[in-house]
Amino acid sequence: MHRPRVQNNLNGGFPIGGVYSGTGVTDNADGMTYNFDPSIASAGITTITYTQNGNSTTDNVEVFALPIVTLTLPSNLCAEGNGGLPIGGVYSGPGVTDDGNGTTFSFDANTAGSGMHTITYSFTDTNGCTSEATDVYEDTEKPVVTCVAPFTIQLDAMSNASITVNDVLVSATDNCGVETMSIDIDTFDCSHIGDNTITLTVTDISGNQETCTTILTVEDPLQNCSIRINPKIYLQGAALNPNTGEEMLMRDDLRVAGILPTTSPYSDNATCNATVFNTTGTDAIVDWIWVELRDATDNTMIIDSKSALLQRDGDIVATDGISSIEFNQTPDNYHIAIKHRNHMGIMTVNTVSLSAVTTSVDFTDANNQITYGTNAQTTSGMPTDTVAMWSGNANNDTVVQYSGTTPDTPDILSTVLNDAGNFLNFPTYAISNYNVNDVNLDGNTQYSGTNPDTPFILQNVLAHPGNFLNFSTYQITEQLPEN
Ligand SMILES: [Ca+2]
Ligand SMILES: [Ca+2]
Ligand SMILES: [Ca+2]
Ligand SMILES: [Ca+2]
Structure with missing residues (x-):
């Protein structure tokens, strides 16, 4: 910005009362006083004429060009504040302070605060002519x-x-x-x-x-965070029609058929070494299972959970196939819940005190049932004095139902009919794989025919102690507090 200095009330003419004229001379509208505006006159020599009583005289004034002043602030004003030309001027604006010598200046972003700041640079040349320039600064540089x-x-x-x-x-x-x-x-x-x-x-x-x-x-060098448990459960599906002479052991048909996956079907996708499935006998692996630690006061709150493996004798063990299950949690009282992909989940009704020393939690004793809810497990088809998790939840919801509003049987039929190998769409077609529709965990999924899965669902529904009138539409509801 240029700031021309207007000279007011021209004088010097004599006798007084005359008229001034020339480029840059303006009448103050009273016909008596005159000003000279150098911004109207161009730089250089300007002649001003003074006329009185018909006589004129002239004199010359020199108009100096205003200094050309520019301000281009550096992108990093905080670190290297300058940018005004010609040097020797004065900076002003938010956060600008004189270093105390009148010649150097600093920018303090703390004082200026965040946002855009207009900085002004003012320079006065040796003729006393002053010009200003401005620029806008904002700190956009990250730490x-x-x-x-x-x-x-x-x-x-x-x-x-x-x-x-x-x-x-x-x-x-x-x-x-x-x-x-x-x-x-x-x-x-x-x-x-x-x-x-x-x-x-x-x-x-x-x-x-x-x-x-x-x-x-x-x-955790003091090992204060280790909790070890050894839950014991039966899966009804794998315990039905046991192998002769092994009536107290679940069948391990999935392992024997070589279709038991080394990656867990549950959300943590835990894996085990394939050699774990080489074990035979009472500790052979039946299937993957899911173990939850739940809060002592809010039994719907899952503190920790993980995949584990189920042995034929009911022991739930770590993915090495033998060790007890460890959670990195503070020793305390917890509820323990067990879930399976096509059985009804269960939970301890009471809390269990857990520590680094392995605690056994036996869900299988029919004479000492420890489960939350009513009829959480079944004795149907099980060994004497033994309870097992209800089988038949082929559609992965929270009920087992044969027919009615949310039955499990259509899932089995759909799976069979849609199998790529079932060219003629027989409901009697049997699929041999690891399948949630394989209710009895024998390695085959079949809707009807020689070894179908659907009758187990009907048997369970009819066997439920709450189904007094033997409705095939009865719903076996999973006994977990969130259901
Ligand atoms: Ca910065
Ligand atoms: Ca065992
Ligand atoms: Ca179901
Ligand atoms: Ca089956």
């Missing part, structure tokens, strides 16, 4: 952040540990200044055992953010 390399922390006797920003931070710098630093996790317990990704977030005074991450490995 530069470095995190520490992966490190390890150990839980204390109370199974707790904590870290601060300084444990994660190597350095955090910013062109204008760092405002805040924070980490997303700072306290750790049994649930954090293993590797945890920690994110450090640094915010500059203008609100720009940058993050870095590191890996924190949480260890």
Whole structure:
């Protein structure tokens, strides 16, 4: 911006009372006083004429060009504030301070705050002519952040540990200044055992953010976080029609047929070594199973869960096929729930005190039933004094039903009819694979015919102690608190 200096009330003419004229001379509208505006006159020599009583005289004035002033702020004003030309001028605006010498200036983004700031540069030349220029500055530069390399922390006797920003931070710098630093996790317990990704977030005074991450490995040297359990259950499907001479053992037909997968069908997709399925006899593997630890006061809250393997004698073991199941949780009281892909899930009605020492939880004793709800398990077709998880939930909901509103049988029929090998769409076609519609876990899925799965569902519905009138439409409802 140019700021021409207008000279008011021209004088010097004599005798007074005359008229001034010339380029840049303006009448003040009173015919008596005159001004000279150098911005109208061009730079250089301008002649001003003074006329009085018909006589004229002239004089010359020199108009100097205004200084050309520019301001181009650097992209990083906080770090290298300048940009006004010619040098030697004065900066002003939000956050601008004189360094105390009148010649150098600093920009303080803390004072300016976030957002856009208009900075003015004013320069006065040796003729006393002043011009200004402005530019707009905004800090858009993110902080530069470095995190520490992966490190390890150990839980204390109370199974707790904590870290601060300084444990994660190597350095955090910013062109204008760092405002805040924070980490997303700072306290750790049994649930954090293993590797945890920690994110450090640094915010500059203008609100720009940058993050870095590191890996924190949480260890439990005192082994306060180990819970071990050995649940025991029977799956009714695998216990029906037992092998002769092995009446107390479930059948392991899936393993024998070589169709038992080494990857769990449940949500954690746990895997086991194929050699685990080489074991025969009482500890041979029947199927994958799902184990949940539930909160002592809110029995619908799942604290932890994992896939496990079921042995023929009912022991639920880890994926190595022999060990008890371990959870990285604080020793405490828990409910234990067991689920299977086509059987009704069950849960302990009472809490069980669990610790690093393996606790046996036997769901199979008909004379000491420990399950939540009513008729949560069945004795139908089972060995004496034994209860088993209800089979027949082929459609993976929370009821077993033969016919009616949500029956399981149509799923079996649909699976059979839609099988790629069933060219002629026989309902009697038998599929040999690992299938949720294989109600009796014999390795074959068949709707009707020589060895069908559907009659087991009807038998169960009719055998349920609550089905007084023997309706085929009766629903066996899964006895879990959320149902
Ligand atoms: Ca910045
Ligand atoms: Ca066993
Ligand atoms: Ca069902
Ligand atoms: Ca079957």
